[in-house]
Amino acid sequence: xSRSLILGASLSSLVLxxxxxxxxxxxxxxxxxxIPGKLQPPNAQHWFGTDHFxxxxxxxxxxxxxxxxxxxxxxxxxGMALGVPLGLTAAARKGSWLDELIxxxxxxxxxxxxxxxxxxxxxVFGAGAINAIIAIGIFNIPVFARITRGAALSLWExxxxxxxxxxxxxxxxxxxxxxxPNVANLLIVQGTIQFSLGIxxxxxxxxxxxxxxxxxxxxxxxxxxxxxxxxFAPHLALIPGLAIIVTVLxxxxxxxxxxxxxxxxxxxxxx
Amino acid sequence: xxxxxxxxxxxxxxxxxxxxxxxFAVIEVAPGDPxxxxxxxxxxxxxxxxxxxxxxxxxSKLQRYFNWVGGMMVGDFGTSYTYRTPVSQMIxxxxxxxxxxxxxxxxLSTAIAFPVGIYAAARRGKPGDLTVMGATQLGIxxxxxxxxxxxxxxxxxxxxxFNAGGFAGWDKGLWAGLHSLTLPAIALAWPQxxxxxxxxxxxxxxxxxxxxxRTARAKGLSRRQALWRHGVRNALIPVLTIIGLQFSFLxxxxxxxxxxxxxxxxxxxxxxxxxxxxxxxxxxxVMLLVFAVITVNFLVDLAYAAVDPRLRSRT
Numbered sequence: 013x014s015r016s017l018i019l020g021a022s023l024s025s026l027v028l029x030x031x032x033x034x035x036x037x038x039x040x041x042x043x044x045x046x047i048p049g050k051l052q053p054p055n056a057q058h059w060f061g062t063d064h065f066x067x068x069x070x071x072x073x074x075x076x077x078x079x080x081x082x083x084x085x086x087x088x089x090x091g092m093a094l095g096v097p098l099g100l101t102a103a104a105r106k107g108s109w110l111d112e113l114i115x116x117x118x119x120x121x122x123x124x125x126x127x128x129x130x131x132x133x134x135x136v137f138g139a140g141a142i143n144a145i146i147a148i149g150i151f152n153i154p155v156f157a158r159i160t161r162g163a164a165l166s167l168w169e170x171x172x173x174x175x176x177x178x179x180x181x182x183x184x185x186x187x188x189x190x191x192x193p194n195v196a197n198l199l200i201v202q203g204t205i206q207f208s209l210g211i212x213x214x215x216x217x218x219x220x221x222x223x224x225x226x227x228x229x230x231x232x233x234x235x236x237x238x239x240x241x242x243x244f245a246p247h248l249a250l251i252p253g254l255a256i257i258v259t260v261l262x263x264x265x266x267x268x269x270x271x272x273x274x275x276x277x278x279x280x281x282x283x
Numbered sequence: 284x285x286x287x288x289x290x291x292x293x294x295x296x297x298x299x300x301x302x303x304x305x306x307f308a309v310i311e312v313a314p315g316d317p318x319x320x321x322x323x324x325x326x327x328x329x330x331x332x333x334x335x336x337x338x339x340x341x342x343s344k345l346q347r348y349f350n351w352v353g354g355m356m357v358g359d360f361g362t363s364y365t366y367r368t369p370v371s372q373m374i375x376x377x378x379x380x381x382x383x384x385x386x387x388x389x390x391l392s393t394a395i396a397f398p399v400g401i402y403a404a405a406r407r408g409k410p411g412d413l414t415v416m417g418a419t420q421l422g423i424x425x426x427x428x429x430x431x432x433x434x435x436x437x438x439x440x441x442x443x444x445f446n447a448g449g450f451a452g453w454d455k456g457l458w459a460g461l462h463s464l465t466l467p468a469i470a471l472a473w474p475q476x477x478x479x480x481x482x483x484x485x486x487x488x489x490x491x492x493x494x495x496x497r498t499a500r501a502k503g504l505s506r507r508q509a510l511w512r513h514g515v516r517n518a519l520i521p522v523l524t525i526i527g528l529q530f531s532f533l534x535x536x537x538x539x540x541x542x543x544x545x546x547x548x549x550x551x552x553x554x555x556x557x558x559x560x561x562x563x564x565x566x567x568x569v570m571l572l573v574f575a576v577i578t579v580n581f582l583v584d585l586a587y588a589a590v591d592p593r594l595r596s597r598t
Contacts, residue, residue, distance in 0.1 A: 119294075120298055120301055123298055123573075123580060124302065124573055125532075125535040125572055125576045127538065128535050128573065132309055132310075132565065132569050135557040136309055136313040136562075137313075216428065216539050219426075219539065219542075232426075235429055242432055242435065242436050243440045246436055249433070252429075253429035256424075256429065257424045257426075257429075261420060261421065264420060265420065
């Protein structure tokens with residue numbers, strides 16, 4: 013296992029753990045106001061300090077992790093759930109009008125500046141976590157469709173697929189039983205990368221006020237609140253930003269590490 | 284080449300048509316009637332009808348769609364619901380901030396990424412390369428609006444080299460304008476430079492393994508000469524594509540960065556329009572951004588095919 017895999021897995025599990033623990037325990041109630049104790053820098057009682065309402069930043073970061081992860085994970089889920097079958101279908105019907113339709117549709121979604129469309133969707137249907145998920149999820153579909161199709165196409169040429177066809181299996185069954193398990197590694201790696209992009213996208217949307225709405229804490233929202241106070245309370249901006257960086261960096265390293273680890277060719281080359 | 288260009292042109296037109304339908308449809312299902320929003324809840328029915336007629340809202344949806352698209356083709360983007368001024372004028376004013384910002388950021392990102400990527404590739408596996416790769420990982424993980432806030436904290440609030448926000452205006456001179464766009468441009472360019480440097484490095488590493496590179500060395504060129512004369516030039520093709528794609532990230536990214544720096548660009552226009560439910564402005568600005576991105580990608584594809592004939596056979 014490579015260093016990037018270990019570092020990435022540790023950072024990612026740290027964040028996941030914080031999010032999971034936040035369901036049962038946070039140092040303070042994340043929504044509890046304490047105006048007299050506002051804007052404290054990090055100290056022994058409040059490890060990450062307090063915000064302008066005296067809320068405990070550490071608790072808010074923990075619960076915010078939950079928001080970020082939920083939004084990004086569901087968005088990746090949408091992308092996979094729709095993109096992978098589309099990619100498998102396109103590969104199984106290579107060269108047909110269906111393949112053409114799916115791939116042209118993909119190109120079209122790809123050509124849209126995703127953030128602009130996310131803003132359009134949330135602007136029209138209202139800001140909120142659900143709409144943020146949909147906006148981010150839509151742009152995950154072509155990513156997974158394309159990568160699945162590409163990998164599946166080369167598999168269809170292989171002999172074990174020919175054997176399966178000779179034994180009488182239909183295209184749908186072959187796709188599900190033989191192609192899908194063989195592209196799973198690739199999908200896991202891409203899923204990790206899209207997950208990290210989703211975290212960044214969620215932060216951006218909630219920073220401009222189009223993501224999860226108060227009182228649900230979210231890292232992007234915390235940064236937006238911090239903006240006017242950055243000169244006298246820099247920790248308000250520093251800490252949520254570092255939380256985002258740790259998460260995204262962790263997931264990217266994990267993705268890179270997994271790619272190397274799961275790809276047997278690279279493993280042999282290294283050994 | 285002509286056939287390829289024609290094929291791509293047709294798909295460009297289809298993309299734009301579909302994009303316009305999607306944007307129009309999304310805005311169309313938005314709840315609320317602009318006329319009653321503008322006049323308030325106490326408006327009389329005949330005043331509302333008159334305003335709807337004035338705004339061109341009293342015709343069928345299909346008719347409205349064609350009015351909108353047809354108008355845009357001749358530079359008429361409609362009239363803003365809230366400001367009662369032509370949207371095209373509002374967009375033109377804001378473009379003078381957003382476009383220079385995106386270009387400034389693109390220049391910075393390229394200027395940083397090229398030398399860094401080449402340096403890393405030339406020192407593959409050595410400490411210099413590892414440092415660069417680590418730094419680019421960090422660059423990709425940093426949200427640009429957070430980086431922008433940190434730049435403000437350091438260079439505007441503490442060092443006072445720049446203003447924390449706002450735009451001086453081009454009428455104060457080129458320097459004043461560029462000065463107020465510098466921090467935003469750095470914030471925008473940073474993550475893109477990290478991506479571009481990685482692409483530059485890996486593209487160059489691919490090239491360095493090619494036979495013609497060995498030939499170049501064999502005929503007596505030094506490593507450095509071979510790298511610059513044959514390596515960099517060949518590695519540029521994929522890099523140029525990424526630069527084309529980055530333009531779209533920069534335009535979209537500037538929407539958020541403009542919020543951090545209170546810049547009066549297209550991004551702020553969109554958000555002001557959203558909160559005022561001035562949907563004609565939202566619709567037109569979004570369409571304009573999509574048009575810019577799709578067209579730039581089309582031009583990059585064409586340039587790419589002109590350089591590399593092999594690509595023309597693929598779609």
